[in-house]
Amino acid sequence: MALTREEVLHVAELARLSLGPEEIEVFTRQLNDILTYIQKLQELDTRGISPLAHVIPIFNAFKEDKVQAGLPRDLALDNAPAREEGNFVVPRVI
Amino acid sequence: MTEPLYSLSISRLAPLLSRGEVSPVEVTEQLLDRIRRRNGELNAYLTVDETGARAQARDAEARLRREEATPLTGIPLALKDVLVTQGLRTTCASKILENFVPPYDATVCARLRQAGAVFLGKVNMDEFAMGSSTENSAFGPTLNPWHREHIPGGSSGGSAAAVAADLCIASLGSDTGGSIRQPASHCGVVGLKPTYGRVSRYGLVAYASSLDQIGPLTKEVRDAALLLQAIAGFDAKDSTSVPTPVPDYLEVLGQEIRGLKVGVPREYFGHGLDKEVEAAVQGALKTLASLGAELVEVSLPHTEYAVATYYVVAVAEASSNLARYDGVKYGLRAEGRNLLEMYAHTRTLGFGAEVRRRIMLGTYALSAGYYEAYYQKALQVRTLIRRDFEAAFEQCALLAAPVAPTPAFRLGEKVADPLTMYLSDIFTISANLAGIPGLSVPCGFSSLGLPIGLQLLGPPFGEAVLLQTASAFEQATDFHRRKAPF
Numbered sequence: 001m002a003l004t005r006e007e008v009l010h011v012a013e014l015a016r017l018s019l020g021p022e023e024i025e026v027f028t029r030q031l032n033d034i035l036t037y038i039q040k041l042q043e044l045d046t047r048g049i050s051p052l053a054h055v056i057p058i059f060n061a062f063k064e065d066k067v068q069a070g071l072p073r074d075l076a077l078d079n080a081p082a083r084e085e086g087n088f089v090v091p092r093v094i
Numbered sequence: 095m096t097e098p099l100y101s102l103s104i105s106r107l108a109p110l111l112s113r114g115e116v117s118p119v120e121v122t123e124q125l126l127d128r129i130r131r132r133n134g135e136l137n138a139y140l141t142v143d144e145t146g147a148r149a150q151a152r153d154a155e156a157r158l159r160r161e162e163a164t165p166l167t168g169i170p171l172a173l174k175d176v177l178v179t180q181g182l183r184t185t186c187a188s189k190i191l192e193n194f195v196p197p198y199d200a201t202v203c204a205r206l207r208q209a210g211a212v213f214l215g216k217v218n219m220d221e222f223a224m225g226s227s228t229e230n231s232a233f234g235p236t237l238n239p240w241h242r243e244h245i246p247g248g249s250s251g252g253s254a255a256a257v258a259a260d261l262c263i264a265s266l267g268s269d270t271g272g273s274i275r276q277p278a279s280h281c282g283v284v285g286l287k288p289t290y291g292r293v294s295r296y297g298l299v300a301y302a303s304s305l306d307q308i309g310p311l312t313k314e315v316r317d318a319a320l321l322l323q324a325i326a327g328f329d330a331k332d333s334t335s336v337p338t339p340v341p342d343y344l345e346v347l348g349q350e351i352r353g354l355k356v357g358v359p360r361e362y363f364g365h366g367l368d369k370e371v372e373a374a375v376q377g378a379l380k381t382l383a384s385l386g387a388e389l390v391e392v393s394l395p396h397t398e399y400a401v402a403t404y405y406v407v408a409v410a411e412a413s414s415n416l417a418r419y420d421g422v423k424y425g426l427r428a429e430g431r432n433l434l435e436m437y438a439h440t441r442t443l444g445f446g447a448e449v450r451r452r453i454m455l456g457t458y459a460l461s462a463g464y465y466e467a468y469y470q471k472a473l474q475v476r477t478l479i480r481r482d483f484e485a486a487f488e489q490c491a492l493l494a495a496p497v498a499p500t501p502a503f504r505l506g507e508k509v510a511d512p513l514t515m516y517l518s519d520i521f522t523i524s525a526n527l528a529g530i531p532g533l534s535v536p537c538g539f540s541s542l543g544l545p546i547g548l549q550l551l552g553p554p555f556g557e558a559v560l561l562q563t564a565s566a567f568e569q570a571t572d573f574h575r576r577k578a579p580f
Contacts, residue, residue, distance in 0.1 A: 003458070015413060015457040016420075016437040017450055031455060033513050038402045041471050044478070051473030052480055054304055054334075055529025055554075056291040061333035075197040079424030088422050091433050 003032050100125050100260045101577070103313040104169050104320055107263060111158055111168045118158065118168025121263075122151035122212050125170045129214065129261050132580075136237045136246075138256040140175050141183050142215035150212040157210050165320050167210030172262035174253050175216035176223055177308070178297040179203050182213070186299050187231035188221045190419050190426045190444030200297020201332065202266060202308050202325045209324050214262055217252030221446045222416065223273055223301045225249050226518050229509055230448045237505070238281060239578035240544055244502040247277030253311045254281035258545075259580045264312040264321060268298055270305045271404050272497075272522025275534040278311050279497035279547025282536045282578065284564065285311045286318045289554045290529035291336035293322075294329030300415040302408040303334075305526040314574055315535060315565040319343040322557060338555055346562035352386030354563065357490030361397035362521055368500040374538025374546040375496045378567065382494060385566055390490050394482040399475050400524040401516055406459050406472035407527065412449075413456025419444060451512060480528045483553075492559050493551040496521055497534045501544035521549060531557045535564040536573035545573075 003011075008028045012019050019027060073086055082089035099107065099121045110116040126144055133139045147170065154168035178184045178196035180203075185191045199207065206213075220230035228236045228251025236251045238244040239259035246255040250267030254277035257265050267274045269287035278285025286309045293308045300306065310321035323344065328337040358379060363372065383389055421427035421440035428443045430436030445453070459468035486493060498518060508515040525532040530551055537548035548567070550560045568574055 007458075008454070011454050011458045011461065014461060015450075015453045016417075016434070016441050017445075017453065018438040018442045027451065027454060030451060030512055031458070034405060034455060034516075035458075037513055038406060038468065040402045041399060041406070041475055042467075044396075044399065044475055046471060046474035046478070049474040049477050051470055052477040053473055055480065055527075056334060056336055058291070058334065058336065063330055071197055078197060079194055081421060081425070081427035090422055091430060091436050093433050 003028060003035060098124065100128050102263065104165065104264055104317040105314060107169060108165045112163055114158065118151040118154040118212060119148070121168065122147050122170050122214070125214055125262065132259070133261060136239055136255050136259055136261070137234050138217050138236050138252045138259065138261055139172065139215045140185055140187065140218050140233055140252070143182050143213060146182060147212050147214050154210045154212060164209040164324070166206065166324055168212060170212040170214050170263050171206065172214050172217045172253060172256045172265040173203065174219055174250050174265065174267045176219060176268050176299045177203055177266060178299065179213065179216065182216065184216060184299070185233070186222050187219045187233055188444065188446065188449070189232045190440070192426065194424055198297065201294035201329045203297065205325055217256050217265060219252055220249035221449050222299070223249040223268055223270055224412070224448050224452055226272070226276060226515055227503070227508065228252060229505065230446055232446055235505060238502050238544070239580040240282065241502070241542060243504055244544060245280070245505055247280035247502060249273040250311060251277045254278050254283055254285070257281065257283045257311050257313060258578045264310060264317050266308060266321070266325070267311050268306055268308050269526065270302050270408060271526050272519045274309045274311060275522050275532050275547070275549060276498050276519065278534040280502035280545065282545030282573070282576065283311055283313060284315050284318050284536070284574070285309065285534045286322060286557070286560070287525065287532045288322060288326065288557055289531045291334050292531070292555065292557065293325050294332040294335045296329055296331035302411040303415060304411060305408060315561060315568050316344070316347055318533070319347060319561045341558050343558055343561055346558045347565045349562050350386065351382070351563050351566045354387045355490040356382055356387045356389050356563070357392035357486050357493040358389055359392050359394045359397070359486065359493055359495055361394050362495040366499050367496060370540045371496050371498070371500060371546050375548055378537040378548040379494060381567060381570055382563070385570055387563070392486040392489055392493065394486060394524065396475065396478045396482050397524060400479055400527060401520055403472045403475045403479065403527055404519070404523045405455065405516055406468050407476060409452045409456035410459050410469050411456070413453045413460065416449070416453055448512065476527050479524055483528045483530055487553040492556065492563060495549045495551065497547040497549040498522070501540040501542070501546055525551055530554055531560055533560040533564050535567055537571070538573060
């Protein structure tokens with residue numbers, strides 16, 4: 001199941017990345033090398049094996065629903081590339 | 095005293111500080127001076143916090159005088175630049191966070207501050223901890239202090255190099271697929287990756303959240319025990335931190351290992367293992383046997399699938415975790431005509447090639463139509479890998495194996511071929527997938543004079559037996575006493 005150039009572009013779009021023409025070629029080749037290697041997993045019969053998403057036996061981590069001080073607004077905005085009147089500024093959406 | 099203060103371990107420095115023979119200000123100034131003069135040769139530090147370090151050193155001095163000190167009070171440390179530090183720039187060695195100044199401390203940093211430690215600064219790494227050589231840093235590679243044409247390992251290469259070159263007393267790193275143990279091995283220092291859940295990940299910038307753990311890189315085993323003692327334990331801010339009580343890690347040091355069953359996994363000694371590494375590790379096994387340990391051969395049959403499993407699980411988690419870098423709340427923003435273009439330009443400009451490659455792979459593995467074939471399959475194989483370890487630990491108390499298949503490779507050697515780079519993590523990756531603790535302790539040198547590490551792997555929450563065994567090994571050998579020619 002080799003990745004085509006078009007698929008690489010599609011994945012880049014999903015990942016919100018833009019690739020230059022040379023990079024598309026390099027990435028297509030490298031990603032295919034890696035995916036070919038990963039095919040190795042198909043050698044194993046995993047029918048009936050449960051997936052392991054998480055290694056520790058914690059299923060829910062509850063804590064008391066208590067009001068606590070959060071990050072002050074100014075501090076939260078300090079690293080924003082653009083801010084105005086206590087808000088994050090983003091390019092026009094509509 | 096003939097040795098300079100900067101060359102000491104925590105365990106040797108702490109008594110001098112507590113007896114008042116040496117002041118934390120004096121040690122800190124010595125280290126800041128050494129960093130100023132010599133860091134340029136290795137590029138271990140990305141940020142040096144002279145002002146902050148001096149203030150912490152003065153506080154430590156006052157605290158020592160009040161006799162309210164801990165074993166870490168006044169100890170100058172280097173922190174991997176993936177741990178957020180309040181008011182101190184944290185870059186993850188990425189352009190996207192080049193000017194990020196965190197508004198809060200990671201839990202481990204807060205705990206070390208409370209213990210009175212001194213933070214010299216933030217050390218280099220592979221961008222977002224993705225790599226095995228520190229060559230993926232946006233701010234240039236770190237060099238190996240033993241041989242500057244070689245990599246220090248990665249991703250915690252700055253930590254390992256700084257410890258080995260006496261540019262700090264000890265360091266904290268993070269390990270997602272070997273990123274503490276492999277650089278520790280390549281730089282001839284001790285590195286410990288704790289059990290998943292043992293140390294809070296709050297404030298550790300996320301790469302692969304089900305695999306990441308924070309741990310120490312130190313000049314001797316006892317120092318690793320001291321640092322782990324300070325950072326381990328439940329934290330309400332990390333829902334995956336485990337409430338299991340933290341044992342006394344110092345108590346077991348110096349205890350003999352007679353009768354301890356040490357498993358030797360057959361799959362870690364075959365094809366692809368460098369002859370000199372094999373000889374050093376076999377020598378280490380003989381030493382363990384001479385100390386009374388009983389060696390038993392065990393099998394971890396799914397070892398050969400670990401790298402493939404990791405490069406699905408880790409990249410899938412990474413693609414999700416790194417979605418947060420969108421040019422809105424913090425970090426770099428590039429211009430775009432609309433929101434989507436702004437996102438794409440920001441992320442393309444801000445992330446290096448390896449990070450983009452892993453985001454792409456992860457996005458693909460999780461995308462419609464491929465989820466079952468890749469992600470689901472990898473999680474099933476992860477179960478098999480975990481079961482291998484469970485079966486092995488029924489026959490032994492811990493495992494002993496190589497850390498990496500070769501000593502530190504040359505700078506640039508594997509940059510063009512990501513898959514070859516990935517395969518250099520073959521012996522460390524399984525521990526992260528299974529969530530178990532692992533430790534690297536110096537056990538020899540190659541003919542080029544490059545350090546070689548012995549890896550010890552334990553059952554979940556088995557850090558104590560790793561420290562006990564490593565300490566017994568260290569006392570019987572003198573590899574850890576040899577200093578890098580720096």
